[in-house]
Amino acid sequence: MITQYLFYFLSFVAIFSALLVVFSKNPVHSVLYLIITFFSIAGHYFLLNAQFLAAVHIIVYAGAIMVLFLYVIMMLNLNKETEPHKSTMSKFAAIIAGGLMMLSLVAVLRGAEVNQMKASVNNNIGLTQNLGKVLFNEYILPFEVSAILFLAAMVGAVYLGKKQLD
Amino acid sequence: MTGYIIYQIILVVAIFTVSLVVALYATYGERKIAAILQDRVGPNRAGPFGILQPFADGIKMFTKEEIIPETANGWLFIIGPCIAMLTACMTGVIIPWGGTFELGGTVYSLQVTDINIGILYLFAVVSFGVYGIMIGGWASNNKFSLLGALRASSQMISYEIAMGMSIIALVMMTGTLSLGEIVKQQDDGYCNFVYQPLGFLIFLICAFAETNRAPFDMAECETELVGGYHTEYSSMKLGFYLFAEYINMFISSAVIVSFYFGGYNFPFQHELGLSGNLLTVIQTIVFFGKIFFFIFFFMWIRWTIPRFRYDQLMKLGWKVLLPLSMANIVITGLVMWLTGKIN
Structure with missing residues (x-):
């Protein structure tokens, strides 16, 4: 029961902060939201009893890779004025590519049945x-x-x- | 079940309080030890022998005027010291503070949780500690702060690697990632230091670098960087950054003792013929004695060895400690193979 609530809570945090990564204006804020996303994904690993994966996920992604990201962004000090201007053409291409990606994801998920997702693996494999x-x-x-x-x-x-x- | 949860909550609060009190008096101890080493008297005004000095310092910190720079990034400026304190206090739950004791027919453990990825948890928290410094330094919107933050965090990242490598040799030897189990294995009086002297030395040096203590206190070398990453901080926010350092020192001393010096075990403990509860009490006292020795050692080094230059620090981390810790892994593996522990 608690596991289920935790699952919904972590999923909400993961998706919400992932959206904020894209929508926040300040690149440093984006990086910090991405770190929160990584933490909630590590929480999902814990729920799946994959302890090693969860700990390593935090050590490698949140502890090492994102620090280097933060370094680069802090040193470059990106802001609105230095942001490269994208042409209308590339924006259009990005929208079409994103739409196609979503279409294929929806198509894949429609075909999948919920029962098939219950894999019969050893619970302690993690x-x-x-x-x-x-x-x-x-x-x-x-x-x-x-x-x-x-x-x-x-x-x-x-x-x-x-x-x-x- | 409810009783168990209540006990866990009490234990967590107790550990939290003990960490804070020890860190509080570590500030006093540091000033007294500095005074002794420099042939001074040290703080002696607040209370007898100045033992109320930490409280006087605390009241001073809290009541000082708080200045947040106008150009600072509001929320992140506050979150910086919060993360520093949070990561400092988080590690206490996996350290075995003593054996088990029996009360009313139930056996309680003095370790909050013996998770079987204890060492990985420790590293996750340590690697997250960098953010407190980086966010604080960046949010201040000051070039000195940013430079200080970059220096401190690149130092911490560099020494994390050698630290992890030195622990791998220990994990190979003990065959477990749980701190409780590592301490239990040193039950017979032979602590891991006997088998891993090089690993201990590397871990100790890295612990100095991770806690930003002298001779690795690049983060706050005021002669070069004004004040490092906390140049713009004032009042209790500055206090939290400085206080987190003392909590880190306490926790890393506890970790060093658990890893290499037998934790709460002491020689001939089973020959004394003591009952379970009394033995646990003595074990906890012995554990704290060992911890206090290492806290003293941290301070002793600070007032003995001058600060490294930044390039010397990086050279030591990458060109000396990292190869040494790798050699330590190979030697450990070889010895284990020759003595028939692995085939």
Whole structure:
């Protein structure tokens, strides 16, 4: 019962702050609302008993990535005067693209039945121990491949940063 | 069930109050210790030996005129110190303050919640603490504040990484993410410090950087940045920023003791033959004794070692502590493999 109320509350907060991300005038406020959105999504993970995912979601997204976002926005000090002016053409294209996206989402959700969404998975799969065992036994190859991807991205970032200095 | 909830509420309020009181007297302790180290007398006017000094400071902070700059971002200017205080007080719930005690046939634990992602929770709160400084510095709309905020937060982010890496070695060794379990494993008198001296050293240095204490107090080096991120703050808002630092110091001392120095355990505790409740009381007293030693250690370092230069700080974080903590993980893994703990 409490879980259900929490679900509605978190969903409301998530959607409301996600809308504010788009609608607020000040970029710094947008970033802060995005952080609230991340927190409510982490709350959803907790409701699904995915504790590890929830904690890592907060550490990585709210704690690291958004801090860097905030850095860039604070340093650039974006405001109304420096905002690049978009042409009518691109605004029109954005509306059409967004509309198409919504159309396909509605089409997908219409076809789905609510009963099918009840997946029969182990409820405790989100606990750190179980997740680690699955990740390092069954999915060791994809896990290592994604690690190499991260390493490549890091090397690339360092290389680009070095090039700027010379 | 209701009794359990009431007990939990009482415990949370008690921990909150204890954190505040310890932090309050840590300000007094800091001034006294500074005085001793510099061969002065220190505060001695308010009450005998000046023990009412923290209350005098508090009253002064509350009654000072509050100035909010006209160009400041109203709401965010207030939210900044709120986040600083919130994140400082949030970590106390996962720390095991003592063993269990029995009252009227029910067993109560002195740890509010032993969540099995305790260490991850700790990191989530620590990484969120950066926002208090960043929002406060930016909302002040002052270049010195912004520079101070950027310096402080980039320092905190850099040292978070080495801190996490040093903890991974500990987690490998103990095989759990729960603080209660880590403390229970040190029951036999061998604390984790014996197995993880390098990890402890890295964690300690990172704890200094995370709490923005000297020699890493880049956030408020007044000679370079006027006052750092809280240049524009006055009255109790400034007080909250400064006070949060002392709560952080208390909590990080408790975390260091739980991780590496056996938490509430003390040597030969089971040979004494004490009953459960009495043992718990002694354990809690021992735990606080260890915590107070580390708070003293924080202050001792502050008045002994001068502040680092900013590039030295970054070099230490990225080029010394991070590789060292990675080496620590490899060594821990090797030793565990050689001693047959893992195959």
